[in-house]
Amino acid sequence: MTTLNRPGAPDGHACGIDTAMEVIGGKWKVLLLWALHEHPCRRFGELRRLLPGITEKVLASHLREMEADGVVRRVSYDEVPPRVEYSLTEDGTRLNDALRPLAAWGRARPAVRRSG
């Protein structure tokens, strides 16, 4: 999205929305957020199995971006075979909470056609 030049928006929320949208903008990021909320401290392979359909490449890049965004914490143990554990940061948990109303809206909405 790059910088959104929200038009009028005096104290508007659009300015915050774009930040959030950048963070959750990836195809699997909300799922990842949710998975890490449900299962704290998950390993790469476990996450892959939790999100059937995601590829290693995308999982790795999403995790990396979310780590850079400060919503995911990555802990690497120097063992062999390698072990890496991912968990939500406090900010990530707050983000997850902030998504609740949106999820509720999605669930509560009237029957939508448009799916075809």
Place this chain on the structure above:
Amino acid sequence: MTTLNRPGAPDGHACGIDTAMEVIGGKWKVLLLWALHEHPCRRFGELRRLLPGITEKVLASHLREMEADGVVRRVSYDEVPPRVEYSLTEDGTRLNDALRPLAAWGRARPAVRRSG
């Protein structure tokens, strides 16, 4: 996003999130939502001017999709020159409200680097 096959998520919110993400997934949709919230009943040209940078094509297609999604109402007056007015539906207003926590999260978050 198509159908998200949320992994474990028993009563999880991911199932609602994907619905919401489909609706607000367009590049300008949250801005449009916000613009229509701030200025109810706007015409096509006014919206275009409110969102500097958006093209007619994208504005038209976004409005059409949001209308199909039931968040935007389109009223066409049979005049000349043609006049069409767009406004939020109740559901659109609720969606906007549901975005507030997300916007608050975006505004309140600690300094992010990664912006480049």
Place this chain on the structure above:
DNA sequence: GTGGGTGGTTACCCTGAGGTGAGCGAGCAC
């Protein structure tokens, strides 16, 4: 006749997110 404004539509191109498949380095089981 020319230009401006109305609300769009159409055809085309381009970028980037995401998918595909292969490989790597280390140790352990066999």
Place this chain on the structure above:
DNA sequence: GTGCTCGCTCACCTCAGGGTAACCACCCAC
């Protein structure tokens, strides 16, 4: 020595969303 696991990385390709620009039908002002 072969193959398995683990956590990635790399090169390549696809495809859809979005940008560009021209055009339509209508009327008015100049």
